[in-house]
Amino acid sequence: MLEMLSYPFMQYAFVASFFISILCGLMGVFVVARKTAFFTHTLSEISFSGASFGVFLGTNPILGMLLFTVLSSLMIGTVGSRVSRRESSISVFSVFFIGLGILFLSLADTQSSYATNILFGSIVGISYSNVQTLVGLSIAIIVITTLIYRKLKYNSFDNVGASFNSRANTLVSVIFLILLACTVSVTAQIVGSLLIFALLTIPASSARYFVHSIWSMTILTFVFSLIGTWFGLYLSFITNLPVSFFIATIETIIYIIAVIYDKVTRI
Amino acid sequence: MSTESNLILSVRDLDVSVKNRKLISDLSFDIFAKTLTCVTGENGVGKTTLIKTILKQFNKNEHVQSKIKRSDMQYIPQLRNIDDDYPLTVFDFIGLGLQHSILPWLSKKEKQSVQKVIEMTKLQDLANTPLGSCSGGEQQRVYLAQALVSQPKLLILDESTASLDKEAKFMLLDVVKSVIAETGASVLFITHDPVLVQQYGDYDLNIANQAGTIKPVKEAQ
Numbered sequence: 001m002l003e004m005l006s007y008p009f010m011q012y013a014f015v016a017s018f019f020i021s022i023l024c025g026l027m028g029v030f031v032v033a034r035k036t037a038f039f040t041h042t043l044s045e046i047s048f049s050g051a052s053f054g055v056f057l058g059t060n061p062i063l064g065m066l067l068f069t070v071l072s073s074l075m076i077g078t079v080g081s082r083v084s085r086r087e088s089s090i091s092v093f094s095v096f097f098i099g100l101g102i103l104f105l106s107l108a109d110t111q112s113s114y115a116t117n118i119l120f121g122s123i124v125g126i127s128y129s130n131v132q133t134l135v136g137l138s139i140a141i142i143v144i145t146t147l148i149y150r151k152l153k154y155n156s157f158d159n160v161g162a163s164f165n166s167r168a169n170t171l172v173s174v175i176f177l178i179l180l181a182c183t184v185s186v187t188a189q190i191v192g193s194l195l196i197f198a199l200l201t202i203p204a205s206s207a208r209y210f211v212h213s214i215w216s217m218t219i220l221t222f223v224f225s226l227i228g229t230w231f232g233l234y235l236s237f238i239t240n241l242p243v244s245f246f247i248a249t250i251e252t253i254i255y256i257i258a259v260i261y262d263k264v265t266r267i
Numbered sequence: 268m269s270t271e272s273n274l275i276l277s278v279r280d281l282d283v284s285v286k287n288r289k290l291i292s293d294l295s296f297d298i299f300a301k302t303l304t305c306v307t308g309e310n311g312v313g314k315t316t317l318i319k320t321i322l323k324q325f326n327k328n329e330h331v332q333s334k335i336k337r338s339d340m341q342y343i344p345q346l347r348n349i350d351d352d353y354p355l356t357v358f359d360f361i362g363l364g365l366q367h368s369i370l371p372w373l374s375k376k377e378k379q380s381v382q383k384v385i386e387m388t389k390l391q392d393l394a395n396t397p398l399g400s401c402s403g404g405e406q407q408r409v410y411l412a413q414a415l416v417s418q419p420k421l422l423i424l425d426e427s428t429a430s431l432d433k434e435a436k437f438m439l440l441d442v443v444k445s446v447i448a449e450t451g452a453s454v455l456f457i458t459h460d461p462v463l464v465q466q467y468g469d470y471d472l473n474i475a476n477q478a479g480t481i482k483p484v485k486e487a488q
Contacts, residue, residue: 033354149371154363157355161413164322164342166366208354212397217354262352266400 017229025222028204044193069181077174121192308474353399404435
């Protein structure tokens with residue numbers, strides 16, 4: 001155990017997981033309440049596409065990611081979330097952006113290992129500057145969500161009511177989607193765009209079966225993501241198997257337990 | 268009978284249309300404080316569209332004039348997408364209606380006002396129950412409570428009783444009546460149910476043939 005923590009790359013991985021869990025707690029609860037899990041999924045594919053665009057241009061992939069995800073969030077936020085929830089538009093968006101990502105990668109003529117890196121990430125390969133970016137983003141998201149908290153929770157947990165009785169709904173939705181776009185872009189570099197989708201949706205979906213206030217759901221979502229990522233790192237270290245596999249499995253087990261708990265307590 | 272100072276909402280020569288199809292033309296009526304006005308009419312005559320038009324044009328032109336602010340008015344829509352695994356408790360759902368402060372947590376005073384509307388709407392036993400587990404009638408009372416927590420001067424209920432059984436209908440309207448008496452709010456209530464109009468309504472705004480007529484319920488008997 002202590003040996004594991006003596007490696008700097010493991011220290012970074014544990015610290016990064018801690019902050020990713022904070023982001024998942026804050027954003028995940030709202031993602032699930034707003035039923036935008038599938039948009040989040042699309043967003044992770046858009047971020048893949050954006051990253052390969054960045055590679056194609058020869059700039060930092062994060063810039064391409066932010067450009068693509070923020071622009072699509074602005075579009076979805078203003079055109080309307082209803083369109084984004086339609087199954088057909090989700091498939092269209094996903095396929096289009098994956099295709100675009102592959103095109104840019106082939107045009108950029110880089111090795112295909114880069115593509116798998118963006119999709120699956122490598123939490124044990126992160127640097128000190130990755131951790132710094134993550135901490136900065138976490139602070140920014142905590143501050144902004146605090147400022148719009150009341151409107152955001154009304155808009156997310158009672159969408160219909162808020163649409164008639166609260167002002168600035170579109171603005172709040174757009175701000176939230178931009179925060180989500182930033183979260184996906186920054187964390188996708190670390191855990192990969194596929195796993196960030198899992199971490200933003202599964203722990204929060206599990207938490208809502210155990211507790212029933214926004215604060216307690218946020219904290220429990222944080223705990224569930226932390227259990228998944230920290231245990232995943234530990235198991236990966238001792239077995240030498242991929243960490244993403246362990247994280248996904250642990251989160252799935254937590255979700256199954258949550259559903260069973262809900263069924264049992266409802267009787 | 269009712270003086271100018273009691274006037275809450277005044278609608279003048281309002282045209283209501285949906286996608287260029289005219290539903291109601293030249294509608295005029297007044298809503299006075301502490302009254303319950305029922306909006307009645309067949310399906311599709313444009314009752315809900317009328318309300319949405321009022322919300323949209325509220326104090327924006329000469330057709331819809333009011334001395335209260337838009338934030339003093341609460342609309343309770345007919346349908347809300349609450350699944351049976353909706354997680355928030357009744358207490359927290361009602362608290363969503365408190366939008367006057369930007370503090371991320373509810374102050375002590377705000378918690379007390381949630382508690383007060385819970386008592387008004389007789390939801391004491393359900394305060395900590397997830398909203399998804401409540402019955403249809405209970406959910407309607409929760410929506411009412413959420414609207415009340417911001418202390419509105421005008422409440423609009425859109426077919427709130429449509430899916431309720433008889434007992435739940437009367438219970439909801441009894442609560443609405445006691446709210447009017449206690450807070451002095453006025454209520455616009457869209458309904459299909461003639462029994463409820465007769466028993467609870469002060470005025471009946473009936474919409475038919477693209478026109479609306481308002482008359483007191485009791486004199487019409």
